[in-house]
Amino acid sequence: xxxxxxxxxxxxxxxxxxxxxxxxxxxxxxxxxxxxxxxxxxxxxxxxxxxxxxxxxxxxxxxxxxxxxxxxxxxxxxxxxxxxxxxxxxxxxxxxxxxxxxxxxxxxxxxxxxxxxxxxxxxxxxxxxxxxxxxxxxxxxxxxxxxxxxxxxxxxxxxxxxxxxxxxxxxxxxxxxxxxxxxxxxxxxxxxxxxxxxxxxxxxxxxxxxxxxxxxxxxxxxxxxxxxxxxxxxxxxxxxxxxxxxxxxxxxxxxxxxxxxxxxxxxxxxxxxxxxxxxxxxxxxxxxxxxxxxxxxxxxxxxxxxxxxxxxxxxxxxxxxxxxxxxxxxxxxxxxxxxxxxxxxxxxxxxxxxxxxxxxxxxxxxxxxxxxxxxxxxxxxxxxxxxxxxxxxxxxxxxxxxxxxxxxxxxxxxxxxxxxxx
Amino acid sequence: xxxxxxxxxxxxxxxxxxxxxxxxxxxxxxxxxxxxxxxxxxxxxxxxxxxxxxxxxxxxxxxxxxxxxxxxxxxxxxxxxxxxxxxxxxxxxxxxxxxxxxxxxxxxxxxxxxxxxxxxxxxxxxxxxxxxxxxxxxxxxxxxxxxxxxxxxxxxxxxxxxxxxxxxxxxxxxxxxxxxxxxxxxxxxxxxxxxxxxxxxxxxxxxxxxxxxxxxxxxxxxxxxxxxxxxxxxxxxxxxxxxxxxxxxxxxxxxxxxxxxxxxxxxxxxxxxxxxxxxxxxxxxxxxxxxxxxxxxxxxxxxxxxxxxxxxxxxxxxxxxxxxxxxxxxxxxxxxxxxxxxxxxxxxxxxxxxxxxxxxxxxxxxxxxxxxxxxxxxxxxxxxxxxxxxxxxxxxxxxxxxxxxxxxxxxxxxxxxxxxxx
Numbered sequence: 001x002x003x004x005x006x007x008x009x010x011x012x013x014x015x016x017x018x019x020x021x022x023x024x025x026x027x028x029x030x031x032x033x034x035x036x037x038x039x040x041x042x043x044x045x046x047x048x049x050x051x052x053x054x055x056x057x058x059x060x061x062x063x064x065x066x067x068x069x070x071x072x073x074x075x076x077x078x079x080x081x082x083x084x085x086x087x088x089x090x091x092x093x094x095x096x097x098x099x100x101x102x103x104x105x106x107x108x109x110x111x112x113x114x115x116x117x118x119x120x121x122x123x124x125x126x127x128x129x130x131x132x133x134x135x136x137x138x139x140x141x142x143x144x145x146x147x148x149x150x151x152x153x154x155x156x157x158x159x160x161x162x163x164x165x166x167x168x169x170x171x172x173x174x175x176x177x178x179x180x181x182x183x184x185x186x187x188x189x190x191x192x193x194x195x196x197x198x199x200x201x202x203x204x205x206x207x208x209x210x211x212x213x214x215x216x217x218x219x220x221x222x223x224x225x226x227x228x229x230x231x232x233x234x235x236x237x238x239x240x241x242x243x244x245x246x247x248x249x250x251x252x253x254x255x256x257x258x259x260x261x262x263x264x265x266x267x268x269x270x271x272x273x274x275x276x277x278x279x280x281x282x283x284x285x286x287x288x289x290x291x292x293x294x295x296x297x298x299x300x301x302x303x304x305x306x307x308x309x310x311x312x313x314x315x316x317x318x319x320x321x322x323x324x325x326x327x328x329x330x331x332x333x334x335x336x337x338x339x340x341x342x343x344x345x346x347x348x349x350x351x352x353x354x355x356x357x358x359x360x361x362x363x364x365x366x367x368x369x370x371x372x373x374x375x376x377x378x379x380x381x382x383x384x385x386x387x388x389x390x391x392x393x394x395x396x397x398x399x400x401x402x403x404x405x406x407x408x409x410x411x412x413x414x415x416x417x418x419x420x421x422x
Numbered sequence: 423x424x425x426x427x428x429x430x431x432x433x434x435x436x437x438x439x440x441x442x443x444x445x446x447x448x449x450x451x452x453x454x455x456x457x458x459x460x461x462x463x464x465x466x467x468x469x470x471x472x473x474x475x476x477x478x479x480x481x482x483x484x485x486x487x488x489x490x491x492x493x494x495x496x497x498x499x500x501x502x503x504x505x506x507x508x509x510x511x512x513x514x515x516x517x518x519x520x521x522x523x524x525x526x527x528x529x530x531x532x533x534x535x536x537x538x539x540x541x542x543x544x545x546x547x548x549x550x551x552x553x554x555x556x557x558x559x560x561x562x563x564x565x566x567x568x569x570x571x572x573x574x575x576x577x578x579x580x581x582x583x584x585x586x587x588x589x590x591x592x593x594x595x596x597x598x599x600x601x602x603x604x605x606x607x608x609x610x611x612x613x614x615x616x617x618x619x620x621x622x623x624x625x626x627x628x629x630x631x632x633x634x635x636x637x638x639x640x641x642x643x644x645x646x647x648x649x650x651x652x653x654x655x656x657x658x659x660x661x662x663x664x665x666x667x668x669x670x671x672x673x674x675x676x677x678x679x680x681x682x683x684x685x686x687x688x689x690x691x692x693x694x695x696x697x698x699x700x701x702x703x704x705x706x707x708x709x710x711x712x713x714x715x716x717x718x719x720x721x722x723x724x725x726x727x728x729x730x731x732x733x734x735x736x737x738x739x740x741x742x743x744x745x746x747x748x749x750x751x752x753x754x755x756x757x758x759x760x761x762x763x764x765x766x767x768x769x770x771x772x773x774x775x776x777x778x779x780x781x782x783x784x785x786x787x788x789x790x791x792x793x794x795x796x797x798x799x800x801x802x803x804x805x806x807x808x809x810x811x812x813x814x815x816x817x818x819x820x821x822x823x824x825x826x827x828x829x830x831x832x833x834x835x836x837x838x839x840x841x842x843x844x
Binding site: 018019022023101103107109114116117195199200214215218220222223238240241244245247248249252340358362363364366367368369370371372373374375377378379383384385395396397398400401410411412413414415416417418419420421422 | 440441444445523525529531536538539617621622636637640642644645660662663666667669670671674759762780784785786788789790791792793794795796797799800801805806807817818819820822823832833834835836837838839840841842843844
């Protein structure tokens with residue numbers, strides 16, 4: 001890494017700050033987090049004015065939806081501060097004795113949870129990620145290096161500036177929270193390749209950003225996010241539960257990664273389920289003045305209800321929209337096979353009243369979260385009781401599913417002897 | 423990934439095999455492992471004859487030490503088979519309920535240990551890694567893709583052939599254990615970049631191999647191995663313990679990653695310790711006809727004993743040889759600072775009778791294993807009671823220290839509701 005770039009200098013300072021942060025106890029960390037939250041609220045005017053500049057500069061070049069994501073209000077700023085305060089209420093994930101064993105030779109081996117060190121987060125335009133990510137990292141004893149989107153730079157810089165003031169007010173090094181100034185693509189690559197300076201890199205954003213990190217990072221990187229989630233309606237399903245769950249998983253928030261994209265329906269129940277599904281997702285929503293769900297149907301489903309013929313790629317697409325691909329399958333094993341081929345291994349559900357089928361399905365479907373008679377929308381740190389989350393891992397290494405503060409730690413072994421040699 | 427290459431075809435079959443292996447219980451896995459062990463012993467002649475071809479072909483082009491690592495005997499083959507049988511005795515790391523919680527809404531969330539899927543191992547010339555790695559992967563429910571060194575290809579191919587015969591004899595898919603035919607560098611790169619086909623890549627070998635994997639892999643990769651291990655002798659050390667531990671950590675097996683490379687000595691104890699250290703590592707060994715340890719000394723140590731002046735790079739080198747860099751430091755914090763700057767974060771030790779100093783040191787030194795009054799040589803799966811190991815992780819993501827069978831698993835969440843929607 002080139003220490004002469006601004007990024008290089010920040011990374012050196014961040015690494016150096018880990019030595020001070022590793023020595024803090026949970027009470028000191030919580031005091032620092034409260035000071036960060038207070039500083040954010042106290043500096044609302046400063047943050048709002050920086051945010052206004054971002055919004056002005058971005059207008060015209062990004063969509064209204066993106067502008068809305070970017071825009072801060074006094075209420076959103078209080079939300080950020082309260083988000084940090086909620087994190088202080090979580091039990092510390094640090095210093096937990098995960099194991100202790102005494103070997104036959106008398107050596108005592110303890111396995112203790114400890115911080116990762118420096119956690120880097122590359123994210124896109126929502127400024128609130130700035131405070132969330134910094135607070136989650138600090139609660140778990142880590143120094144954060146944040147690299148936000150270009151459009152939100154002034155807002156993020158103001159938020160980080162105030163959080164650093166909060167840290168300084170409790171006598172803690174400001175370098176516990178860092179924002180990279182370089183928001184170019186080259187800057188992101190420099191971060192991805194900062195071996196020896198970054199202990200964990202977490203990309204939070206769209207599929208393109210995540211792919212760029214996975215393909216280019218030489219630092220340890222956690223793949224997050226993309227969710228092609230399936231709901232399989234078994235022949236032994238309770239149709240009422242099935243309909244409510246599909247409606248919830250598809251329409252409650254279609255833009256998020258735990259929304260369902262594909263419905264697999266057992267052949268025996270399809271003639272009864274599909275007309276009701278169409279009625280709920282299309283007719284009822286139209287009657288209520290809501291956007292109907294576009295059904296993309298396999299040939300067999302088309303014989304039962306009307307809808308768009310599904311193309312092959314529809315079963316490999318994260319729509320993030322009011323679109324649901326529907327396929328009729330012969331058996332639970334055919335559903336398992338389809339999921340194995342097409343899923344991103346985020347979240348899948350089976351709807352069935354048959355306990356054996358549920359067990360067979362949940363043992364064989366290889367995804368981070370497998371639901372029995374519940375909506376895939378529950379894959380979320382808060383819903384899992386982990387508190388706020390840093391994202392959803394879709395890889396198997398290190399952590400799977402919601403990334404809470406515990407998933408931002410590692411462990412070390414402390415071994416005590418009395419002159420033991422091997 | 424190009425499915426038309428031989429590697430591509432093998433990876434597809436390996437991924438497909440995970441579906442059958444995930445459905446096996448521990449008794450079935452143990453039967454398969456025993457059959458693999460029996461097949462290896464029954465086919466000793468076939469393996470020896472392939473190995474002889476490897477040794478003949480390699481003679482002249484690699485060193486005698488490497489030839490010795492490559493060479494198999496009937497005894498070593500029995501050792502391989504017994505190594506597999508020992509693995510069957512370990513408790514299964516699969517299906518363990520790591521957590522269970524019921525949320526206020528009644529959702530039941532279980533966190534269960536499950537296999538990673540496909541584990542790829544790139545290793546160098548020792549043919550016994552072939553059977554070790556395949557057995558550890560299978561015990562933890564994984565399919566293995568092995569890519570051994572060119573020099574050992576015929577031996578590895580014979581070992582894999584016999585293990586696959588063993589699998590077939592119990593009706594289990596042979597594709598649970600796979601050897602890549604392509605031993606070129608391009609072949610290794612293809613494996614490192616096989617996203618979607620490899621759930622975990624573990625390089626086992628020298629620093630060059632590990633760096634190549636870390637820098638090029640797009641699949642999740644676990645950094646292993648390099649050990650610049652430190653022993654800090656505190657002013658409150660018991661000198662006898664210190665001498666025995668340094669001698670053991672440096673000379674019992676200098677070529678391995680948990681051997682000590684650097685000794686840091688508190689200024690107050692240096693005048694007493696260093697002459698005795700020199701006497702044990704140099705004079706005593708010479709008198710016994712053994713290779714003396716070359717001491718590379720900082721200026722202050724040079725004022726106390728004779729030795730080679732240390733260059734700057736001596737404190738950043740994994741010697742893997744009878745060489746020890748020695749530096750005098752002012753305090754435990756100076757030792758911690760030196761370790762923070764120069765260590766590979768594998769294993770470090772403090773020698774002290776002062777419990778507070780020991781705690782201060784072990785809380786702040788950020789390495790996989792931190793020893794108090796014991797030799798760094800204990801960082802080893804067997805010594806830790808984990809059974810055989812797949813290597814020693816020197817990164818913080820996923821697993822740290824010895825990689826036993828539990829470290830070859832991941833987890834999934836199984837969530838049971840009764841029509842729950844969000």
